[in-house]
Amino acid sequence: MTEILFPKIMFSAGESSGDQHAANMFNELKKLSPGIQGLGMGSTKMRQAGIKLCFDSSGIAVIGLIEVLKHYGEIHAALKLLKKTILQEQPDLLVCVDYKEFNLKLARFAKKKGIKVLFYVSPQVWAWREDRVVTYGKAIDMMAVIFPFETAYYEAENVPVKYVGHPSVDKVHPQQGKIQNAAKFSLRLDKPVVGILPGSRENEIKRMLPVMLGAAEQLAKLHNGVQFVLPQADSISDELLQRYLSRSLVKVIVIKHQPYDVIQCCDAIMTTSGTASLEIALLQVPMVIAYKLSASTYFIAKKLVKSRFIGLPNIIAGKGIIKELIQDEVTQENLTAEIHHILENTVYRMTMLSALADVKEKLGPGGGSKNMAELVMKMLQPGALRL
Numbered sequence: 001m002t003e004i005l006f007p008k009i010m011f012s013a014g015e016s017s018g019d020q021h022a023a024n025m026f027n028e029l030k031k032l033s034p035g036i037q038g039l040g041m042g043s044t045k046m047r048q049a050g051i052k053l054c055f056d057s058s059g060i061a062v063i064g065l066i067e068v069l070k071h072y073g074e075i076h077a078a079l080k081l082l083k084k085t086i087l088q089e090q091p092d093l094l095v096c097v098d099y100k101e102f103n104l105k106l107a108r109f110a111k112k113k114g115i116k117v118l119f120y121v122s123p124q125v126w127a128w129r130e131d132r133v134v135t136y137g138k139a140i141d142m143m144a145v146i147f148p149f150e151t152a153y154y155e156a157e158n159v160p161v162k163y164v165g166h167p168s169v170d171k172v173h174p175q176q177g178k179i180q181n182a183a184k185f186s187l188r189l190d191k192p193v194v195g196i197l198p199g200s201r202e203n204e205i206k207r208m209l210p211v212m213l214g215a216a217e218q219l220a221k222l223h224n225g226v227q228f229v230l231p232q233a234d235s236i237s238d239e240l241l242q243r244y245l246s247r248s249l250v251k252v253i254v255i256k257h258q259p260y261d262v263i264q265c266c267d268a269i270m271t272t273s274g275t276a277s278l279e280i281a282l283l284q285v286p287m288v289i290a291y292k293l294s295a296s297t298y299f300i301a302k303k304l305v306k307s308r309f310i311g312l313p314n315i316i317a318g319k320g321i322i323k324e325l326i327q328d329e330v331t332q333e334n335l336t337a338e339i340h341h342i343l344e345n346t347v348y349r350m351t352m353l354s355a356l357a358d359v360k361e362k363l364g365p366g367g368g369s370k371n372m373a374e375l376v377m378k379m380l381q382p383g384a385l386r387l
Helices: 016-032 044-049 065-070 072-089 100-112 132-139 148-155 167-171 178-184 202-222 238-245 259-264 275-282 295-304 312-317 332-344 346-362 368-379
Strands: 008-013 037-042 052-056 093-097 116-120 142-145 161-163 193-197 227-232 252-256 268-271 287-291 323-326
Touching: 008 016, 008 072, 008 100, 016 037, 016 044, 016 093, 016 167, 016 368, 037 044, 037 072, 052 072, 072 100, 093 100, 093 368, 100 116, 100 132, 116 132, 116 368, 132 148, 142 148, 142 368, 148 161, 167 275, 167 368, 178 259, 193 202, 193 275, 202 238, 202 287, 202 332, 227 238, 227 259, 238 252, 259 275, 268 275, 268 332, 275 287, 275 312, 275 346, 287 332, 312 346, 323 332, 332 346
Parallel strands: 008 037, 008 093, 037 052, 093 116, 116 142, 142 161, 193 227, 193 268, 227 252, 268 287, 287 323
Antiparallel strands: none
């Protein structure tokens, strides 16, 4: 009996968001090719989707120059192992999901060994180092971008590119309505509900949660009966959160595994930048974006980054629709003032909501994971490099 050979896809995801994207993509791939095989680097979500992990990336999901240097040994070991896996397994396609510099090195290696490479989530060439378009173009066979305006950068350099839609558009949906969720979380809708989203990495929690809790204490004095909720990221331990919450003078309701239901209940949110701010925008909740890096990382970033904004809603809108507090601006006084403004000024609040609606419309109807799965299947066809 002839053995049936199913496609073998290798994934490389170094952060929690990439882990989720790869898992979603693989689940869609299994619908198109039930026998497809998946292996590579990732974490819990990929494992649950049926991808065989050769390296668990949860220990190397770090951001910032200093943090990367601290974990250099682990990161180097992961890269070495994945290169070895490519040689041993000879996958039909390597899908690099975000985790830019690491995956660029891996993509170069795979390309030299004759393995097709699909890169998912472009580096932010519109923010800094636009020349990376050419660099990545030499290491990959296809760039899948998640913002419609990104395609122009690659087309200008004749790098194969496809806009697949932003994955958040599909996944950001509450399981229940606002009234049902408020009852479930013991929240009063006649009193303000303020969300606290301090990030999904340990170093973000350490930098952002104390100042957000300080702002919460000030807001409690300004708004009678104000309620605070914190949707706990899966990557953050109870112990780490309680280290700060136990010292807080305000009650914070911590809720696990239901971020969109929690966000939906909020009247205003303090959040870090990144995907969280985009998810809040999709759920149409007013917010303030705040972010701090280590002093050395911020010094370097300030010299390199050319984008006017750090928040994705502002970048997509092309203007400052959300207040951004960066580095030294991240104080409890500034956070308090902006949340208070959102809660008290109806015109300001409605203007922000209107702008957030425009951001949601610009991202389109979604289907990112399904589009990625279809792109993968096309790239598996012999000779399919430029689609």
